[in-house]
Amino acid sequence: MWRMSVSGAPETGRRVIGLALLTVLLAGIIQLQPVISQGQSVFRVGWGGTSLDTLNPFTTYAQISIWVTLDVYSRLVRVSADYSTYVPDLAASWEYLDPHTVRFHLVSNATFHDGVPVTASDVEFSFHLANQSWSSRSANVKVVESMRILDNYTVEFTVSSIPLFFAMAASTIPIVPKHIWAGLSDPSTYSGYPVVGSGPLRLTEYKEGQYLVLEPYSGFYYPWYLPKVNRIIVKFYPDVTSAANALLAGDVDAVGPYIPMAMYTVLASNPGFKVFTSPGTTYFYIAFNVDPNGTGNPTLRDLNVRKALAYATNISYLCDTAWHGYSKPATSVLPSSNIYHNKNLKPYDFNLSRAVEVLESAGYKLGPNGVRVSGEGTPLAYTLLVPSRFPEAVNAAQVIADWWRQIGISLTVKAMDTGSMSAIIWSNVNGVVRLGHDMDLWDWIVDPNDVSILDVFVTGRTITGISDSGYSNPLYDSLYETIYNASSVDEVRSIAWRLQEILYNDLPYLPLCEIEAVQAHSVRFTGFNYEWPGGPFGGSDWYTFLNVSEAHPVAQANGGGIPTVAVALSVVAVAAVVWVLARYARR
Template sequence: MKFFRKAAPVAMLATVALTLGACAQSERDAGTPGATNGGGAASGGTLTFGAAGAPKLFDPFYATDGETFRVTRQMFDGLLQLKPGTADLEPALATDMPTSSDGTTWEFKLREGVKFSDGEAFNAAAVCSNFERMFDQNADAQKGPADYWSYTMGAFKDKAADSLYKSCEAKDETTVVIALNRVSSAWPAMLALPSFSMQSPKALTEGKANDVKAQGEGFVYPANSQNPVGTGPFKFEKYDQANGTVTLARNDDYWGAKAKLDKLVFKIVPDESTRRQELKAGSIQGYDLPNPVDWKGLEDEGNQVLVRPAFNILYMGLNPEKNPKLKDLKVRQALYHALNREQLVQTQLPEGAAVATQFMPDTVAGYNKDLQPYAYDVEKAKSLLKEAGAEGMTLNFAYPTEVSRPYMPNPQKIAEALRTDFEAAGIKVNFTAKPWNGGYLDGIDAGSFDAWIIGWTGDYNAADNFIGTFFKGENNDFHTYVQDWGKTLNDDLVAADSIPDEAERTAAYEKLNQQIMEEYLPGLALTHSPPALVVGPDVEGIVASPMTAEEFNTASVGGK
């Protein structure tokens, strides 16, 4: 599998639960106040949130960036959604989801009386219309815009046999059956991804939704991409590109508890220090990913820093093709023992960060609780290097510039701390620093570096979304295929993903995590970090999401 990298902090989704009770109530449906800061204020008012960038378009199916998802999430619903503040699934437009014994046939009961914001009815036919639209993409769309479908489903209609998705059938108005070609642990968790949101079939048809055309290095999108029509608590009002604002209005016909706000505005403010100044001035009432060094100062100014549970991993990638010494397990172990990760957590990462024992957070089924962190032991690192004949080895080590990530607030300082540790063990480090979107990601893809730092925020709560994403396929960024165990690891990951029984699948992933960390060690899992967002003192009702997937329907501002 090609390593799929989100273009911005991606806010998403899901869980390992395989059944939802037919009577289960959504937090949206109940209008539950935000757990973090109340939410009992009266309706009304406008909340302006500072966005780091502009949404690329308003069709979530073709989006890959967090700024687009942050906006579209407020206007669209999926069949399933995340329970606020967690990575757990709960009903949204579907109310239950029984499955066949082999895990390939899923029957969903749908909410009744739901309408899209253009007045069209949501029903089983609309669900199938959406899935068939997603499945049937032209060659240009398959080159990039439809990334999340190819990432999760594997293939499109022109190669139907290779796709996870097989078919959709509307049994009646409120019952839909979706068939899969095989079992996958990612299903149904992926249905909470914004990309799988339900859109008005009428709007899709009138806006020629699939008429995507490649143009140079980019793409030209059809009218539908600027005309979002969903079933969510807000609806699209306008995008003022001159002023850099996207305005949403409350959807008074929403099927659940109505949004408290009259208006929700996303103001594009690319510079983080400027966002802080605007928050202080009151021209915005919140923004995402404040620098951890600013958390205390923001709170001292009366703001609320809402810290999310960590659902990410910072790791060091290793390329044994670029540096053959890295093919020796003892060398990779030596690198790990050379790192003082406790000190890294204490000096470079926000409060609540933790040393990683494996390539996934502890909330994911398949996490192996018996694994312990590699000990910081400089002498052991030196001894292992000597045994491997790699004393005095040189590591060409890259880090990104012009970026801050939830798992990596300051890449340069993190890289410098790691270099200090390596040099103490006798490892020479040559740095390469490149802009995130100006050569760094391309350099990783091209195999240009011996080692590099990068990370991952989970798309959904499944082990395959972490270790499957990293280590499956011949072309993964860890170059595991040049190792004699690479194909075995790939085959075992594929097999684990296809186990229908949840307990059996979890046990398989626990074993794989142990093998990855003790027998293979294809890279170095470093840390987990809790990202945050900040809101002003008068904002209530926003629940911090571990997937950076906050919804604003329960929010209120200024006592209104």
Template sequence: MRIKKWFKLSLGALAMSLAVNGAIAQTQGGSLRMIVQPEPPILIPALNQQAPTQYVAGKIYESLLTYSHDLKPQPGLAKSWEVAPDGMSYTFHLNSGVKWHDGKPFTADDVVFSLSDMLPKTHGRARVILAKYVDSVEKVDDLTVKIKLKSPFSAFMIMFEPGFAPMMPKHIYAGTDYATNPANQKPVGTGPFMFKEWKRGEYIKLERNPNYWKQGKPYLDELIFNVIPDSASRAVAFEQGTVDVLRGGDVDNVDIKRLRALPNVDYTTKGWEMFSPQAYLIFNERKPPFDNVKVRRAVMAAMNRKLIVNNIFFGLGQISTGPFVATEMFYDKNMPSLDFDMKKARQLIKESGINPGDYTIRHLSFPYGATWERLDEYTKQSLEQLGFKVNLEATDAGGWASRTGNWDFDLTTTYAYQYGDPALGVERFHITSNIVKGSPFANVQGYSNPELDKVWSAAASETDPAKRQELYTQIQKKLVEDVSLGYLVDMEFPTLSRSKVKNLVKTAIGLNESFDDVYIEK
């Protein structure tokens, strides 16, 4: 009996040893090679929320939570939380032993600073929520924070991902000019990867954080984000194996089908549940001709959105019916029609009372690759058919953000994330209080409807889902009627990766995740 028992124990120990050693051999080490497209202007998510910044910075900075594919909150820097029965306060309990990359401890002071000071001043999206709904952010002790609201806010628990609410180091930024702080050139976060090197025009390198608070992680030694100027070269790089991962937008949509068919390549459209991106036109509504709603309606009638989906986005998306994408909470498909009808478009121009020949439209090009170049060219042609003169003005990602945020354009194209709940991702583009300079993700078009502002507030504070639906349906109909933006495409972003890359897309924020769990199978 003793021999038999010893034999069973030995087999169990052997199995455990093999499992542990196998896991180590399988997961530890290696470099993951990706593309960042276009090259971001900065890697500080509190200062810039463009997609390339979020992609890279999501490995450096963290937030209190992350989210499952069905948008359920999961622990992040906060290990647990409680919500008051009346929904008016939230208490977060932070993980212990978390350190910034410079060795300083991460504490409740950093959370209070981030949510009370830095983000309300610098973050185009977060400041809307924090100013409007948050009454106070209080330190209970070093590892506990209590947030009190001014009124109930149903979407509050969805805002704590690293692009929306990155935790920033108080000891580095407090009392400084945030925009010119030297740390902006060498980011310091709590994430599994630390800033190593940025060779402009070539690559950004991040290295493993040896003191990361999740024991044994991350598995990878290095992340390399290559800067490759044109989409054809990016496709070739993946095809030849010099990069391991393609993010939505890295290559022209026309190449997706061919690259997906390559051997040992995985494909998924998961990981965008939080973002639900939408492509649209931004009209500068402060001045003629786009201050005239009939002109905006004419432009929409002149745009063949079925052609845009099929021939410009190559089927990766569907026609937008309004300001909410079809996957957004409280989406209502029964919106007033904005069908392609050139005859109607010309009639609307006549009714508007303007002479298109009197205007040369400054169309600020969106510098995010070939798909957008084609869309901008098509938009130019559509406006020219209405009699406008159009100049396409090229810029880089930083220039686009600066000019758009400072209203230096007549028309531009972009896409934006909707963040699960319209109170987080859509409201910011339409409320009068967010007509502020400095961010391309505010109400840069200048749309203002004070009565609708009240409906937005009521919808965000309402706790009854049926009543929220009624309010958001009212909002959607009015925004479509006013053409507050030129809604084009509910986008679909694919991720392609080498089959040896494991755990790549595990949450609703997909490739914007920290990658602490990603490994390369050996």
């Protein structure tokens, strides 16, 4: 563009235009980057996973949205590093009055980031918001039967199951300021920004789709938790490959939720980076649209078709090739790192002949073009939506398409951004949410003590934007309700195992691969827990931003160095000045 803009301009005009372009370019670059003051200790994370959808903690489904506010909002309690117990947060202590009642004693010196004191009224209001039908947290608080405020710093909960209450509610529900949220006309549509919490971090700057900035909150009630760096910058990238390239370029200091396996060697061989593997909490799956009210191909509502597709998918091969061996076959909607995972479930056998037999017996005959059709003449031709930001998932989808073609099923793979996927999946038809796709290949991140993923398959979850299968089974629904009355972890496990068996047999989801958390960071920083399920940059470790510190405050390691924005500014400035001063026109 520069050559075309100035090729016919006189010498004076060229200089003016060049200086104008330089001004615009420098302003544009500066606008896209957070300002870093000299002498500040800054830790930068590049995120290439599913995009941040909202900063409203009651409507988000994106892991990144939860992670960046984990230390911005307080919780009643926090889960310990090994998920074996709970540690104090806003609640300094608690006591069990009976098998269904727990009383929390709050710290008395907590304030929100705007200086307003935090009281039991804020706790009650936050749980009230979480319990609304539009809230993504409603399943978490279903276990709560009643709340009672005893004084400003004491709140009592009556719950149907104390183990589930701590795992799903006490440790997950963000405490928001009632004095702000109660004045909103519609909290369900609130963006959540500006964010006002009471945690050790403040969210001080946010550029949608670009980055956000977290800084210590000096008024936090546990000063020993305050982070060891001055700023944390989370940068958003279109995919994990772009985020990993940013790490190589020195634009960021760590990458989440994982690095692409194709870049493992180049990162691991660079002494400026530490590449490591943590226990995985992420798995990829294919969701079949079985919603009778959906607008996808109706043949997917036939269990015979879904079973044939399962038999025609070599999951072990996918895990070894698409994810380069850093994954293992998934067998359930709860990954094997989850304490409620049903260990008896095995992947469906890969057997193309059996898949053909199932389809033939069900009356799906080959058409003249090699694609099977139903008795009503509907072809078994489907479209599979895949997030473009996950190259391994896209490759897996293309391999699956080849297997399915061999049994007479046509599969078109469409890779796109997650926003476009969501718009297609949860389409709005005359004000009613309908599943508008055939199937999608996506991922879930499930914490080791979390069973709320089982709520995704309860009847009616399509309208809340949770269910991408539209699955409905009265037997499943009634059994799921009993989990909220479980009195022990063993009883929760027993019910969860049976629910997983139902889903395994009904196949609304075809679990594919559990992904090991292969991540990387610059050796300039230390303080990370590599054993945390999902890894320190996987979106669930609440210690990461609090414990990170500079390993070598002065020395610069490979991959660290001067931020690329500074290099870019220098290069653009020098190049532009040379161009402006040149006595001849570029050709």
